[in-house]
Amino acid sequence: MARIEMVNVQKFFGQNQVLKDLHLTIEDGEFVVMLGQSGGGKTTALRAIAGLETVTSGKIVIDGVEVQDRKAADRDIAFVFQSFSLYPHMTVRENIAFPLRAVRMDAAERNRAVNETAETLQIAQHLDRKPSALSGGDMQRVAIGRALVRRPQALLMDEPLGVLDSKLREQMRAEIKRLHIARGSTSVYVTHDQIEAMSLADRIVILHDGVLQQIGAPDEVYLHPKNLFVAKFVGSPVMNIADVQIDGSDVMLKGVSTGFTFAESDLAGLAKSGAGTTLGLRPEAILLTHAETPGYAEAVSTNIEPLGSHDIVDVRLGDTILRVRTESGFVSGEGQPVWVGLDTAQAHFFDNKTELNLRGVA
């Protein structure tokens, strides 16, 4: 049980500011994923919550109590690292029991807690083995078990699946999520993998250059990115970006004579932006047809990536190459004429200067 708040947290490593006025609240029982590139500040934020890193200024509040000056051991928080950091000379049982020995729990109770944890994580059959005899997935299960056995208020995980292969990662991801649901403890999870974030999180916290970019549910972040960074960081293939001119209710791409017509209300206020506007389109927001269609612009296909379940088709529209998601085989090859339309409801506009989304920000 824990509600975690970071209030105006600043962190410097020497001259280098890695957290810039970070302000966020993680609700009790929530699964929050911190997402960003390396150097974005996500691991530092996690370590600051854990007490493994001091903060330069600002407060960290757990259940209403300021803890920024407390040691890690006094925060009742467990931490799982990417490197499993198990004791190689101890058995799995001894590794999991270790945090309980430190608090001098009696042997019978300790055994019960270890067995129960091992059961939950499906590693009961490995209890008397050494870590070196385990697979990568089982080692990480033991590391998670060691973190959970104390029943901490919150579980913090720093890329715990980063070193596992993709199949195992997918499986462990499901297990971590189910474990969270079963235990109901507050979880904070750091990753650079956007699919992992989208799949695990109740809410995603996106950090870039030490600045909080957006915090929101996975769908919110995907459908209503607050700025260009979030828009390009989440989603694969990346969102298409093009400079546009707005002319009444028409949106004009460079080198294209036909504009895309939007409802007037969609564009209200956009044209005023002096710095110019960037149009953002996810590959599924672009519609292709083979025949001339009113409101569509003529383009030519330049590349097809058949992926079996669907194709990614590159089309050249004026000066811009757009990546479009289509059903398999919809465009038969390169150099084909196609007509391009937009799903205007899924179009985003960003201010060229501030990079903020000018529309649909929840």
Next chain:
Amino acid sequence: MADIALQGISKKFGPNTALRGVDIDIKDGEFFVLLGQTGAGKTTTLRVIAGLEKPDTGKVMIEGQDATRWNAAERDVALVLQQYSLYPRLTVRGNLEFPLKSRTQNFTAKEIKERVERVAETLQITRLLDRKVEKLSGGEMQRVSIGRAIVRQPRVFLMDEPLSALDANLRDVLRVELKKLHQELGATFVFVTHDQVEAMSMGDKIGVLDRGKLIQVGTPDDIYARPLNTFVARSVGTPPMNLIDGVLKASKAILDAGGQALPVSNPRGKDGQNIRFGIRPEDVVVAPDAPAEARIFDVENHGVIKILTLDLEGTHVHATVSAQMRVKIDDTVRFGWKPEKVLYFDPANGRNLSLS
């Protein structure tokens, strides 16, 4: 430009057999991808073509001539590796000139300059020509490596996972560029990868290798839609094809897990026969009126789609559904499949019964 044929190539390293009787025909100008896991033999195959490994048995034919005994230099092939292996002290230009300045080549300074500049333009690295290699980003370095291979204008390009050290976005970009480059040069490309997206999206033909054996060669569509066996079926597609054991009975598929019945059309196999049913995640249907029931074990959110893991009494089945579908872990849902998309595999040997 060159046809390449491998005929009955076997190769052992000590007690380990790397290749077992591999036959491949690669046509002039083809983009041929060798797909396989670590240890499947794909890099060894590439090195045999390059002349860097001698096969124990079998022949390497280049343009109809037996090239088995030719050394690497005589084969006129260029190799691009995952590690860039550039000369860090030299500039980009220095690296690109290097293969042209070797003693066996007789290029004038003017020819070298022209060739280097043309290659730099093709790869969009002209502005980097006078920079030191160590100052470049990963993507730029890999472009220079490719440039160094192109500059000699070899007949065949051999590429060993050239994109796997790059980050995802850069990989997307270079994938498209490599394909363009192939079209421009018209040369034969043999490209080794473990990444099925690269194989599907780049190859004219894909050869699937498993433990030293070539299992199937075909177009991406052949490999995806008409796999020869369950191994090939699982080697492309994300998530991979679902394989569900069951029995054919009275023109229905009765699944071993839970005994639920799903419709089939045009079934292969006899009534009462055990079948391993293959169905791709995008052909699994989750809808209120679907014939069977399952519990949701996991939901993966990809933004544009969701991938559900359905639990059928311990058997997991992946289903790709629309992002708008509201589902959560432990919900019970109805599911089925598109009967015309079901493949029928022999559970004993994994063979696709529709192809035999």
